[in-house]
Amino acid sequence: MNKQDLFELYLTDPQLINKWHIRAGEGIETCVSDTWDIIKDHELYLYDFGYFSIDRDGDIVPRLGGFFIKPEYRNDENKQLLYMEICSKMPGVFLSGLHNKNTRGIKFLSKLPGSEIVTITDNYTYFCFRQEKK
Numbered sequence: 001m002n003k004q005d006l007f008e009l010y011l012t013d014p015q016l017i018n019k020w021h022i023r024a025g026e027g028i029e030t031c032v033s034d035t036w037d038i039i040k041d042h043e044l045y046l047y048d049f050g051y052f053s054i055d056r057d058g059d060i061v062p063r064l065g066g067f068f069i070k071p072e073y074r075n076d077e078n079k080q081l082l083y084m085e086i087c088s089k090m091p092g093v094f095l096s097g098l099h100n101k102n103t104r105g106i107k108f109l110s111k112l113p114g115s116e117i118v119t120i121t122d123n124y125t126y127f128c129f130r131q132e133k134k
Contacts (some may be wrong), residue, residue, distance in 0.1 A: 006052060010068075020103070052066065113132065
C-alpha cells in the first residue's frame with residue numbers, strides 16, 4: 001500500500017473528508033497526508049474492501065493504527081471480514097485509538113467482539129481488544 005492507494009480509498013468517502021477525519025474540512029490532500037504520516041511506517045494491509053495498519057513500534061502491545069472500509073463494502077459481512085483479518089495479524093490482546101471527532105469509527109470499534117473502551121480523553125477514545133481463545 002502507498003499514499004496513492006490511500007488517496008483512492010478516501011476518494012470513495014466524501015463524508016470522511018468533510019466530517020469524520022481529524023482534519024475534516026481541510027480537503028482530501030490534507031486528510032490523506034495526515035493519515036499517511038501516521039501509518040506510513042506501520043505494517044499495511046490493503047484489500048479490495050479497504051485497508052488497516054498495525055503499529056508494532058515502541059509499544060508493548062501492538063496497536064491498530066488505522067483502518068478504512070469502502071462505503072460500498074460497509075455491511076455486516078465485510079465488517080466481520082475486516083475484523084477477522086485484523087485479528088489474524090494480531091496477538092490475543094491489542095489496542096487502538098481514534099480521535100473523538102470520528103464518532104462513526106468509534107461506534108464501529110465499540111461493536112466489535114472483545115472491544116472495550118479503556119480511556120477517553122479530551123481528544124481520543126482508546127480501546128483494548130481481547131480475542132476469544134480458540
